[in-house]
Amino acid sequence: MSAVPSLYIHIPFCVRKCLYCDFYSFVPSGRSEIETYIAALRAELDLYREYLGGLKTVYIGGGTPSMIDNPILENLFSGIDEFTAGREIEFTLEANPDDVTPEKAEFWKRRGVTRASLGWQSMDKGTLGLLRRRNSPEVNRQAFDCLRGAGFGNISVDLILSVAGGEIESALDAIAELTPEHVSAYHLTIEEGTPLHRMTSRGEYVPRGDSDYLAVYHNVSRTLETLGYRQYEVSNFARPGFESRHNTNYWDYGGYAGIGLGAAGFIDGTRYTNTRDMKEYLRAAGAGERPVASSETPDRNMAMREYVMLGLRKADGFSADGFFKRFGVDLNSAEFSAGWAALEKWVRREGGRIFLTPGGRDIMDGIIGEIWDFLPESR
Ligand code: SF4
Structure with missing residues (x-):
């Protein structure tokens, strides 16, 4: 048994589903479902106690963690406190720009979040509309300013590069102006079962071709390097010292605990995935059992x-x-x-x-x- 440096916590809730989304997320039935789920997360966290004595990074992702109200999130934060108190850790929370308010940003900061990962995805209104995102370019900027105003000195923004017809220059201009510490710029894979996949099959959406995508990718890489970012990973760029420690642990083949519905972990050389069945998840966590649905140990x-x-x-x-x-x-x-x-x-x-x-x-x-x-x- 060995301690893991990283903890991932999955919040499966979203306000609505984006057109391309293949992440494990859904619209919650109401506030009480969120409250019950957070209580179960705390119970599951306790089941990994023996591995969490040396945490260096915590990452709350989703789904949309930022949609959760402060008092409910406080229950999760106080569970995490037990494993992070007195430690210098990188603590990331994923935020949808629409959810970021001064009250929430101030609360996250005060409760130990050190890094905000902001899902801009694009600064192009047409692209955001096409993807059925809730945010707009204006909201992206406001959310960024709000996080800065709350004292966040480590903000990452996400960009999708491969939406056909979408322009990327406005996002690069915003990055030059606002200077986030980190940028994730990635290729959108059109996954089967998503509305975007059905649109593509019907010919209503034509993705960027490979050479077009590569041209955009090279343009973004070059521009970000000029702006002082280092491309430290295929899809990730950081100002010196702001590389994601959490994700770097994944790429270093390091161990991590994953908790939450459908979450994955990698402990002592064994990879596990939690159940995606909420009823079963709540039952197992309540009964003091790890809600693992499958596991494998790579030879x-x-x-x-x-x-x-x-x-x-x-x-x-x-x-x-x-x-x-x-x-x-x-x-x-x-x-x-x-x-x-x-x-x-x-x-x-x-x-x-x-x-x-x-x-x-x-x-x-x-x-x-x-x-x-x-x-x-x-x-
Ligand atoms: S906000 Fe993220 S997780 Fe939620 S539906 Fe959109 S892409 Fe999926």
Whole structure:
């Protein structure tokens, strides 16, 4: 049994469903459902007590944590306090711009949230309307100012890059003006079962093509670098010292506890996923049982591959020495020379680290597949 550095808490509620959303979220039946759920979260938190003695990061995501009223959220915060009191931790809360008020922002700050992740998604009115988002460009700015006014010195904004017809310049202008500490700029995958997928099938929505998307992605990367951000991960940019410690732990293949409906965790080399059935979740948490629906322990072969896949997402990749210590495999040995040589345009091995070139980043999935093929298979 080992302590985990990170805790993820899932809030599955949203005010309404966005067109593209494949996250596990739904509209709650009322205030009492939220209250009951938060009480169950506290009970579940207690079931992971033995792992939470060394927390460095807490992340409340969703869904829409920011839609929860302060008195109800206080119940969750006081449960978290027990594991974080007196510690310097990174404590992130995801916020939908529509929900951010001076009262909420001040409360989050006072109750220990150190980092706000603000779901701008776009500064283009047409794009936000198309995605059926609640926020508008004006509300995005107001929410940002509100968080700053409450004293948040670490704000991340999310941007979706791949909406066809949407422009990105207004978002880049707003970033230049408002200077958030962190930007997540990601590709929107159109998942089956979402309204956007049905629209795409009917030809009512045409996603950006790959080359168009790459042009936008490169433009955003270049502009953000010019503005003083470092692209420290495929989709993430930060001013120096403001890289997300929580997400970096995921990419480092670190352990984390995940609590909440449908949440996932990774403890002592075993990955687990909680039930998505609210009734069962409440029953289990109330009975003092972890509401785990499934779990798996990746064998050494799979763990090596996952380690590489996650590590290569970071600009500085992963340490060959760290890989050797964990798996007993020396990736710099002659056994792998031919494999690396075939990828030399896309992968660098320098200073003890293995990382992708900018060109390699553009075709990351293919490169990772090639590496997986030449990693050893043990029985
Ligand atoms: S706010 Fe986020 S989680 Fe909620 S419906 Fe929209 S995309 Fe999904």
